[in-house]
Amino acid sequence: MALTRFERFVMWLLRGAGKMLFAVFQLLAPRGAEGSARRLPPIINPLLRVPAMQLARRIRRREVSSVEVVQAYIDRIQEINPLINAMVKDRFSLALQEAAQVDKLIEEETGGEYVLEDRLPLLGVPFTVKEAFTLQGMPNSTGLVTRRGVISATDAPPVALLKRAGAIPLGVTNCSELCMWLESHNRLYGITNNPYDLERIPGGSSGGEGSILGGAGSVIGVGSDVGGSIRIPAFFSGIFGHKPTSGVVSNLGQFPPASGQQSGFLCTGPMCRYAQDLVPMLRIMGGHATDRLSLLSEVDLKSLRFFSVAHDGDSPLVSPVDRQLVLAQSRVVERLEADLGVKVQQLKLPQLKYSFQIWSAMMGAPGKDGKKPTSFAELMADHGTKVWPLWEMLKWTVGLSNHTVAAIGLALVEMFQRSHPTEFIVQQTESLQRDLEELLGTDGVLLYPSHPHLAPKHHHPLFTPFNFSYTGIFNILGLPVTQCPLGLSTEGLPLGLQLVVGKQQDRLSLATAVYLEKAFGGWREPGST
Numbered sequence: 001m002a003l004t005r006f007e008r009f010v011m012w013l014l015r016g017a018g019k020m021l022f023a024v025f026q027l028l029a030p031r032g033a034e035g036s037a038r039r040l041p042p043i044i045n046p047l048l049r050v051p052a053m054q055l056a057r058r059i060r061r062r063e064v065s066s067v068e069v070v071q072a073y074i075d076r077i078q079e080i081n082p083l084i085n086a087m088v089k090d091r092f093s094l095a096l097q098e099a100a101q102v103d104k105l106i107e108e109e110t111g112g113e114y115v116l117e118d119r120l121p122l123l124g125v126p127f128t129v130k131e132a133f134t135l136q137g138m139p140n141s142t143g144l145v146t147r148r149g150v151i152s153a154t155d156a157p158p159v160a161l162l163k164r165a166g167a168i169p170l171g172v173t174n175c176s177e178l179c180m181w182l183e184s185h186n187r188l189y190g191i192t193n194n195p196y197d198l199e200r201i202p203g204g205s206s207g208g209e210g211s212i213l214g215g216a217g218s219v220i221g222v223g224s225d226v227g228g229s230i231r232i233p234a235f236f237s238g239i240f241g242h243k244p245t246s247g248v249v250s251n252l253g254q255f256p257p258a259s260g261q262q263s264g265f266l267c268t269g270p271m272c273r274y275a276q277d278l279v280p281m282l283r284i285m286g287g288h289a290t291d292r293l294s295l296l297s298e299v300d301l302k303s304l305r306f307f308s309v310a311h312d313g314d315s316p317l318v319s320p321v322d323r324q325l326v327l328a329q330s331r332v333v334e335r336l337e338a339d340l341g342v343k344v345q346q347l348k349l350p351q352l353k354y355s356f357q358i359w360s361a362m363m364g365a366p367g368k369d370g371k372k373p374t375s376f377a378e379l380m381a382d383h384g385t386k387v388w389p390l391w392e393m394l395k396w397t398v399g400l401s402n403h404t405v406a407a408i409g410l411a412l413v414e415m416f417q418r419s420h421p422t423e424f425i426v427q428q429t430e431s432l433q434r435d436l437e438e439l440l441g442t443d444g445v446l447l448y449p450s451h452p453h454l455a456p457k458h459h460h461p462l463f464t465p466f467n468f469s470y471t472g473i474f475n476i477l478g479l480p481v482t483q484c485p486l487g488l489s490t491e492g493l494p495l496g497l498q499l500v501v502g503k504q505q506d507r508l509s510l511a512t513a514v515y516l517e518k519a520f521g522g523w524r525e526p527g528s529t
């Protein structure tokens with residue numbers, strides 16, 4: 001489907017306006033201090049390079065104590081957090097007490113290693129949690145100034161399941177205001193930095209998780225994703241993330257709760273540095289609901305059908321895909337063909353051009369009960385004084401707003417949103433859903449860019465706000481997606497790719513991620529280029 005003349009004109013207009021605004025921003029933006037540290041210190045403690053499930057095995061076998069592992073992560077967080085501002089509240093002393101109890105329990109266990117493995121597969125392993133989830137005793141503000149002081153009395157179900165599996169929470173990590181932006185920035189905790197380049201964003205909304213994991217301050221973490229909030233930070237921070245089939249992991253216990261149709265689009269899922277931890281984490285976080293995913297069945301990669309879509313078909317709203325990302329995707333195609341003897345089919349899906357329109361129309365659509373979703377402006381007020389976006393923007397220009405410019409911008413855009421998707425958008429959505437479900441079936445894996453840009457500099461996404469459509473579209477389609485790192489770019493930033501599969505076929509993208517980790521090296525230590 002070629003662009004119409006009108007669309008080409010809009011594209012030219014939008015890109016031109018964006019470039020002009022961006023040029024003004026660059027002129028006015030403060031420069032980073034000369035010679036300031038742009039990278040994280042090297043990783044010294046070898047415990048920080050061990051996948052979570054292996055750590056659990058070593059703890060059970062008493063080759064290392066839980067206290068040693070937890071202390072290693074605390075030391076690393078204390079070293080890097082002043083640089084990345086990823087963890088916003090820690091519970092280090094409690095974590096150490098819990099680790100000591102774990103070590104005692106292991107010492108006293110008479111049933112042997114396998115009894116513990118079965119009952120407590122993550123016993124003694126530390127983990128981190130996005131602040132938007134409840135974790136008992138920790139703040140749960142989701143970056144809203146008015147929620148300062150909200151302390152969780154209970155654990156969100158996926159957090160509770162990880163704790164029940166023996167994992168030990170270290171603290172909560174930063175996110176964007178109300179989880180609705182791709183930069184993890186808010187007026188309560190400030191801005192989080194990318195572990196590979198401190199002047200860049202770690203993505204959002206689970207950007208604190210992405211940053212702390214990428215910087216080796218954590219090995220596994222909990223994120224959520226309604227438009228890319230697991231996958232974008234996983235991509236920008238060079239780690240793995242999985243948005244599961246909708247409904248497999250509980251979304252309860254997070255703020256803001258999904259409303260309207262959004263509960264079908266929002267997914268809670270694992271984020272981690274090692275691909276081998278994805279399946280065990282997902283099984284724990286989803287509990288019995290994961291039984292229908294047959295996650296333990298062997299996947300024969302050679303028998304799968306692979307497809308590659310290079311871009312969204314030139315949406316006038318979205319940037320072209322960076323050349324280094326195009327090349328990285330081609331290298332994956334070459335490797336799959338050479339190693340597995342498969343033929344990767346190159347495709348175009350013209351409906352993808354409307355990804356943003358589809359995402360925003362469906363996010364604003366009423367639920368089955370006919371109720372409209374809670375508006376973003378209402379969420380910003382959080383049952384307090386109503387937020388008037390224009391007034392808030394005025395206050396922002398003189399530094400008096402409690403909100404970020406991205407959140408105010410979103411509330412402004414929302415004012416012009418239709419309450420129901422147009423016929424055209426419904427048609428495009430249905431036809432894309434049909435095409436993709438037919439294409440992927442129960443044995444197809446689609447390679448698709450995660451985002452058009454490598455991790456951008458702080459605030460730059462304000463000038464390309466629709467680029468998240470590369471991830472957002474799969475929330476609407478309810479398809480599981482694994483975000484997979486693919487090494488580093490020439491400037492030392494993570495490269496990566498989305499692996500999209502049919503509903504309930506999560507094991508296929510997860511197995512492909514394990515293969516690609518071996519082929520391309522997986523997570524790389526920041527500063528190791």
Ligand SMILES: CCCCCCCC/C=C\CCCCCCCC(N)=O
Pocket residue numbers: 179180181182204205224225226227228229230405406409410413462465466468
């Ligand atoms: C001042 C500039 C702000 C302009 C706002 C333009 C509107 C763009 C619309 C939506 C952006 C949403 C980004 C969502 C990112 C991930 C969300 C998630 N929780 O998964």
